[in-house]
Amino acid sequence: MPEILKIHSIRCGYEDSVVVNDFTLNFRETTQNCLLGPSGCGKTTVLRAIAGFEPITSGEIILDGRVISSKDIMIPPEQRGIGMVFQDYALFPHLSVAENVAFGIRKLSKKNQQKVVHEMMELVGLEECVDRYPHELSGGQQQRVAVARALAPEPPLLLMDEPFSNLDNDLRERLALDIREILRQRRTTTLFVTHDQDEAFVIGEHVAVMNEGSIMQWDMPYNLYHEPANRFVADFIGQGRLIDGVLASHESVQTSLGLLAGNRSYEWPPETRVDVLLRPDDVLLDVEEGMSCLITDRHFKGAQIMYTLRTPGGDELLSLVPSHLDINIGQKVKVGVDAEHLIVFRQ
Amino acid sequence: MLAMTVVMPLLVVFSGWMQTENVIWEHLAQTVLSDLLKNTAWLLLGVGIGVTILGVGLAWLTAKCEFPGRRYFDWALMLPLAVPAYVMAFVALGLMDFTGPVQTALRQLLGQNNFWFPEVRSTGGVVTVMTLVLYPYVYMLARSSFITQGNSTVEAARILGLNAWAAFFRISIPTARPAIVAGLSLALMETLADFGTVAIFNYDTFTTAIYKAWFGLFNLQAASQLASFLLILVVIALTAERNLRGKAKYHEATRSSRVHRYQLTGWHRWAAVLTASTILLIAFVVPVIQLGLWAWGVLSEDMDVRYVSMLTNTLMLGGMAAVITVIGAMILAFTRRSHDDLVVRSSVNIATLGYALPGSVLAVGIMLTFASMDNVLLTMARLIGWQSPGQILTGSVFALVIAYVVRFLAVAYGPIDSGLGRIRASIAEAARGLGSSPAATLWRIYLPLLRPGLFTAALLVLVDVMKEMPATMLLRPFGWDTLAVRIYEMTSEGEWERAALPAITLILVGLIPVIVLVRRSSKH
Numbered sequence: 075m076p077e078i079l080k081i082h083s084i085r086c087g088y089e090d091s092v093v094v095n096d097f098t099l100n101f102r103e104t105t106q107n108c109l110l111g112p113s114g115c116g117k118t119t120v121l122r123a124i125a126g127f128e129p130i131t132s133g134e135i136i137l138d139g140r141v142i143s144s145k146d147i148m149i150p151p152e153q154r155g156i157g158m159v160f161q162d163y164a165l166f167p168h169l170s171v172a173e174n175v176a177f178g179i180r181k182l183s184k185k186n187q188q189k190v191v192h193e194m195m196e197l198v199g200l201e202e203c204v205d206r207y208p209h210e211l212s213g214g215q216q217q218r219v220a221v222a223r224a225l226a227p228e229p230p231l232l233l234m235d236e237p238f239s240n241l242d243n244d245l246r247e248r249l250a251l252d253i254r255e256i257l258r259q260r261r262t263t264t265l266f267v268t269h270d271q272d273e274a275f276v277i278g279e280h281v282a283v284m285n286e287g288s289i290m291q292w293d294m295p296y297n298l299y300h301e302p303a304n305r306f307v308a309d310f311i312g313q314g315r316l317i318d319g320v321l322a323s324h325e326s327v328q329t330s331l332g333l334l335a336g337n338r339s340y341e342w343p344p345e346t347r348v349d350v351l352l353r354p355d356d357v358l359l360d361v362e363e364g365m366s367c368l369i370t371d372r373h374f375k376g377a378q379i380m381y382t383l384r385t386p387g388g389d390e391l392l393s394l395v396p397s398h399l400d401i402n403i404g405q406k407v408k409v410g411v412d413a414e415h416l417i418v419f420r421q
Numbered sequence: 422m423l424a425m426t427v428v429m430p431l432l433v434v435f436s437g438w439m440q441t442e443n444v445i446w447e448h449l450a451q452t453v454l455s456d457l458l459k460n461t462a463w464l465l466l467g468v469g470i471g472v473t474i475l476g477v478g479l480a481w482l483t484a485k486c487e488f489p490g491r492r493y494f495d496w497a498l499m500l501p502l503a504v505p506a507y508v509m510a511f512v513a514l515g516l517m518d519f520t521g522p523v524q525t526a527l528r529q530l531l532g533q534n535n536f537w538f539p540e541v542r543s544t545g546g547v548v549t550v551m552t553l554v555l556y557p558y559v560y561m562l563a564r565s566s567f568i569t570q571g572n573s574t575v576e577a578a579r580i581l582g583l584n585a586w587a588a589f590f591r592i593s594i595p596t597a598r599p600a601i602v603a604g605l606s607l608a609l610m611e612t613l614a615d616f617g618t619v620a621i622f623n624y625d626t627f628t629t630a631i632y633k634a635w636f637g638l639f640n641l642q643a644a645s646q647l648a649s650f651l652l653i654l655v656v657i658a659l660t661a662e663r664n665l666r667g668k669a670k671y672h673e674a675t676r677s678s679r680v681h682r683y684q685l686t687g688w689h690r691w692a693a694v695l696t697a698s699t700i701l702l703i704a705f706v707v708p709v710i711q712l713g714l715w716a717w718g719v720l721s722e723d724m725d726v727r728y729v730s731m732l733t734n735t736l737m738l739g740g741m742a743a744v745i746t747v748i749g750a751m752i753l754a755f756t757r758r759s760h761d762d763l764v765v766r767s768s769v770n771i772a773t774l775g776y777a778l779p780g781s782v783l784a785v786g787i788m789l790t791f792a793s794m795d796n797v798l799l800t801m802a803r804l805i806g807w808q809s810p811g812q813i814l815t816g817s818v819f820a821l822v823i824a825y826v827v828r829f830l831a832v833a834y835g836p837i838d839s840g841l842g843r844i845r846a847s848i849a850e851a852a853r854g855l856g857s858s859p860a861a862t863l864w865r866i867y868l869p870l871l872r873p874g875l876f877t878a879a880l881l882v883l884v885d886v887m888k889e890m891p892a893t894m895l896l897r898p899f900g901w902d903t904l905a906v907r908i909y910e911m912t913s914e915g916e917w918e919r920a921a922l923p924a925i926t927l928i929l930v931g932l933i934p935v936i937v938l939v940r941r942s943s944k945h
Contacts, residue, residue: 125576126580127579150579151576152579152580152583154580160576160577162573164576166574166577166578166595166596167596168598178581178582223581
């Protein structure tokens, strides 16, 4: 499948504050992609540059083989044919739901417009709301209308800017699943921006983790969690702690929990000082043989309990275990490590 | 009770129809009525179009675009609000008349009569002058609407295929429509009520006709019949405005996000600077400079005891009216808060209707009311054998102050009511719970918390009273001059220079509330 969007080494920002720098990202048609990063990392700026609301000072953005942004070219947003869902939905308050959805397809005949509006409302499950006004809808309904409006012109690319951030938690998850279903069913190429990794993992087949204006890692969610490419991704995605270690060989690390080994080898020579990433699900409690560690905190989550532990060497660990294993703070427990993907960073 | 004070004069105005003096009425109907209606219609149409274009255009420029000096124009464009329309009118005449500096300079440059110059005393002239002083109403309201509506709906429209202009007309304007209509209706009510400007331009409207019927023909009936016509026009405008706003409630559903301004480049930015500064120059800077020059010329003669007494008269009237109005408005606001039922709510609505009443209509109504009350009082006085001077209430300062209170109650009610709305009921309840009596709660809780609102209310009333012309002209006790009256007298004789000193005083005083407004809006 051809690459529909190519972002080549773009740079955005003003004289003294560069928001996005040397940012490169390509993806193919019909894929759902996500930009994930902490607030202020420049992800929204990238999205707005693609939409045509932010100029770029170097590099180029190519949509379907056409340069839409570069240092000298700036195709206005209305000529790009991209769809966008805004963070605050940006529904037109003076137009009814049907008029909102029909806004982008006014070149069609009235009859066809009605057909598309009907189809869209059915798609998002709001057939009964066509004649209402945006202020008469709940937040979740407004969100669906915003998606319907953006999809109605059948854009080659759909941009979504934190579309779920104004909703409460319950609704957010359900809506994210619904929207994913719609996007996959229609095979809509999507670029989705969020700071919430759960949302990113629900919608994104590929996720780019961003920090300080550039991409840290561009990968599938599974790999981001289990094989983070650098310390930032390791820290930002999922939970876990880094503990001190020294390479014993190319395959194993000596730590305060003993000698650890995974399924991979490391390029650095033995005796190199490293940090070892241990996820809460890598750390097992109450094992037959292991280092004795102190429970310093516990957080009951229903089916599971998250324990915080201190090793004899003073490192901190997290461990997520089924909640029938009930240990009190201040007790000691034997700890083992089962890490298939043992991630190590050079200090 | 307060609502009654407003309603009485209105009823009396219409009662003028009961004792029809057919001769005069027929005379009026045949000669002037159609002209009056035609003139008023043209004036409303012209000013309406003018203030909408100027106000909305400038608001969009300062709220949505970035160009050199934008931050200064942002507030400076509100300054013309401080210039009373009649002051602008006589400055325009003084500048543009046949003997004025503009035409004189042109004559010297181009030779005698070698050029065409528009007639200043014309419909176009009145419309231009009124537009220049009234556009800030639309400007202020449209501007804050453009700022709060944020940018995302416009961006959504752009990405759905509209270019920048189409997005402006199809998204920004409809969203700001309630604000624009509100500003427009304020401007049109001022236009209907205006007396000074049309009098100076000899442009006959209902207000000047009422004045002539009163002082020229000494016929209160004719005056009240004319007043009732004007009143009907106001009621129509008011109903239209309320209806439009009622339907447009949904517009407020938009949430605001950060303001994103178009960066104007090339000639666009200089065109923006040129437009904004031209308006500011014509509507504020030039008139103030011209007034300053004139006032400077006559300063030594006019800065005398008379000026001081006019100033004290004006300030005294304004101060009295301000205190009474603020107290009245507070009573209204507190009543509304404690008993929010239909009767109270509609009384409050009626009591605050006074702002829409043209001063001349109000004056006629109050005059008639007081005249009949005088008759009763005089009969009673004679019964108890007391020889009275002939009139008690009519032509007293009291009548004038009542007129001001009725007219400006709404002006004071606004800031007090919104100030009161910000004080949560639980605060007062906490005070009561801590053992403070209702009176002590008022004194120790409400008054200190309301102080900014009370101050703004008093200030607005004071300045409005000082600028008020028609009611003052009609109701003032004989020989009791105020600054506005002085301006009318001098301008009706074409002595622009002698009107300049009181005019510039009024502008300086009028600047105070504008500055308060500007500072408040910059806080948002």
